[in-house]
Amino acid sequence: METSVVQPVVLKRAARLSIAAFFFIAGLCFASWASRIPDIKLRLKLSDGGLGAVLFALPVGLMISLPFSGWLVHRFGSRTMLLLSAVIYPVILSTIGLVQETWHLVVVLFGFGFMGNLYNIAVNTQAVSLEALFGRSIMASFHGIWSLAGFTGASIGTLMINLHLAPFTHFCIITGTALLLISLLYRNTLQQDINADTDRPLFAKPDATLLKLGLIAMCCMVCEGAMFDWSGVYFQKVVEAPKGLIPLGYTAFMSTMAGGRFLGDRLVMRLGVLRMLQLSGLVIACGLAIAISFPAIVTATLGFMLVGIGVSSVVPLVYSLAGKSTVFSPGVALAAVSTIGYLGFLAGPPLIGFIAEAASLRWSLAFIAVLGFTTTIIASKTKF
Numbered sequence: 001m002e003t004s005v006v007q008p009v010v011l012k013r014a015a016r017l018s019i020a021a022f023f024f025i026a027g028l029c030f031a032s033w034a035s036r037i038p039d040i041k042l043r044l045k046l047s048d049g050g051l052g053a054v055l056f057a058l059p060v061g062l063m064i065s066l067p068f069s070g071w072l073v074h075r076f077g078s079r080t081m082l083l084l085s086a087v088i089y090p091v092i093l094s095t096i097g098l099v100q101e102t103w104h105l106v107v108v109l110f111g112f113g114f115m116g117n118l119y120n121i122a123v124n125t126q127a128v129s130l131e132a133l134f135g136r137s138i139m140a141s142f143h144g145i146w147s148l149a150g151f152t153g154a155s156i157g158t159l160m161i162n163l164h165l166a167p168f169t170h171f172c173i174i175t176g177t178a179l180l181l182i183s184l185l186y187r188n189t190l191q192q193d194i195n196a197d198t199d200r201p202l203f204a205k206p207d208a209t210l211l212k213l214g215l216i217a218m219c220c221m222v223c224e225g226a227m228f229d230w231s232g233v234y235f236q237k238v239v240e241a242p243k244g245l246i247p248l249g250y251t252a253f254m255s256t257m258a259g260g261r262f263l264g265d266r267l268v269m270r271l272g273v274l275r276m277l278q279l280s281g282l283v284i285a286c287g288l289a290i291a292i293s294f295p296a297i298v299t300a301t302l303g304f305m306l307v308g309i310g311v312s313s314v315v316p317l318v319y320s321l322a323g324k325s326t327v328f329s330p331g332v333a334l335a336a337v338s339t340i341g342y343l344g345f346l347a348g349p350p351l352i353g354f355i356a357e358a359a360s361l362r363w364s365l366a367f368i369a370v371l372g373f374t375t376t377i378i379a380s381k382t383k384f
Contacts, residue, residue, distance in 0.1 A: 011188075015130055016138065018188035022086055022123045023142045025178045027149025028156075029093050030116065032174045035157020036097075036167040044102055057106045059346050061113030066342070069121040070335025078125035078193050078331060083186055085119035090178040097168025121338065125330045128323025129194045137273075140264030140316040147258035193330055194323070207327050212382045213318045214340025216277065219371045219378070220314040221341045222348035223284055223307060226368045227253045230352055230361070231304060238295045238361055245297060252301045253308040260312025273317055277379035284310030284372030292362050292369070307372075314375060315341070 041051050073081050092112045099105045127142045153174075160170040231249040235241040241248065268276050287306025290299055318337060325333040348368075355364040 012130070012133055014188040015190055016134075018185040019123065019126050019130060019190075020142060020145045021181050021185045022082060022126070022189070023145045024149040024152075025086060025090070025181060026116070026119055026123065027146040028153045028174060029090050029178065031150040031153025032157055032171060033093055033096060033112070035154050035161075036170060039161070039167050040096070040099070040105065044099070044105065046102065050102070054102060054105055054109065057109040058113035058116075059342070061110035061115075062117045063339070063342060063346070065114040065117040066121075066335050066339045069118045070332040072118065073121050073125055073193075073331025073335075074329045077191075078122045078129070079189050079191055081118060081331075082122040082126060082189060083182070085115050085122055086182050086186075087179065089115045089119050090175040094168065094171040094175040097166065097171040117338070121331055121334050124319050124334055125193055125323065126190055128320060128330050128334070129190050129192070131320060132194045132324070133190075137265040137268040137317075137320065139320040140261045140268070140313045143316040144258055144261030144264070144312075147254070147261060151254070151258065207325075209382065210322060210325060210328070210333060210336050211340070212378050213322050214337045216375050216378050216382075217315055217318045217337055217341030218344030219281075219375045220284075220311050220318075221345035222351075223288075223311050223368055223372050224257075225345045225348040226352055226365065227304065227307060227311075230364070234291070234295075234361055234365065235297075235300065239297055239300045241297050248297070248301055249291075249304045253304040256305045256308030257312045258308075260309045261316065264313035264316065268313065268317065273321065274379060274382075276313060277317060278376045280310045280312075280314050281373050281375030281377070281379065282310075283307075284375065285369045286310075288365050288369035288372060292365050295362070310372065 037051075037055075046054065069081075089112070092108060092115055096105070096108050096112070099108060123142075124139075127139055131138050156174070157170070160173075227250065231253055232246050235246045235249045239249075264276075271279070283306050287303045287308075287310060289303070290306065291303030294300070294303075318341070319334060322333040322337040323330040327333075328336065352361075352364040352368065355367055
């Protein structure tokens, strides 16, 4: 009897370690690519505008893959799709280092975005199923691993640049490491998804709950996109920080977002999902309000730290709730919520630019603060 009790616990822990490793691989691959964008830009002799146009191929591939990803995970299971995407994703990364023409990069980035999203849906479906087995919140910690991998990938990229290694060599090292981890840990992933009922609809209008979850994700991802693309500009133009401190706002945001994800599961268990989402939106709005009202280095940094804390648990919670849908399978539900969420991630940064052009960057962030607080409002009107 004692052995039969211990064995499932050991298996769950092994599965958690394996799924965490797959989240790490995803973050490592993406950060590795991002760290060498300037080198690729220089090799292809792209202007800033040309690079922006080329980079758009990645989110286009991501968006186009969303309905297919949900169907594939539903049809063949998250385990199969995770192995497929986790192998192909780093392989595509290595081919980025070989591109010699602009159109080559466009094609490869489209595939990188397409396969990256299939990877995202599959690994989050695995995480949702494992969370059901644990019977408590563990999703935020997986997303924390992804954030940690982002820091690791950026650090390795800096090292590779200082060692004067070509992007292809760098990417091959990352690919080899990823494939080794996959070969060692894949056997411990979950074989069966929760709610994997083949009779559930594949293509249907999201129900009210999924729609609201998608809107919460969209509001949060607009805030994330704003921090990714505009925090440095805000510190440069509004805060007027010294050159060496311009990245401080982005670093503060990323640090607290990653840290918040590792603490998020404990807070969810203590506060509950509804209260956590409500507080998250409030913290986002307060953080941006501080940065807008007091645009000095210390206060703006503090404000961006609060924004990082606020956004840290929202997307993991939304994914966890979507995966428990009683109407759709986890893969389809996650794809539906991701589609709405990523619309905000893509539309947010240019929208900020338009508002900044018409008024000012501070007004842009004020608009983002309102969207952050909208997370609280929508959560308050949703039954979980």
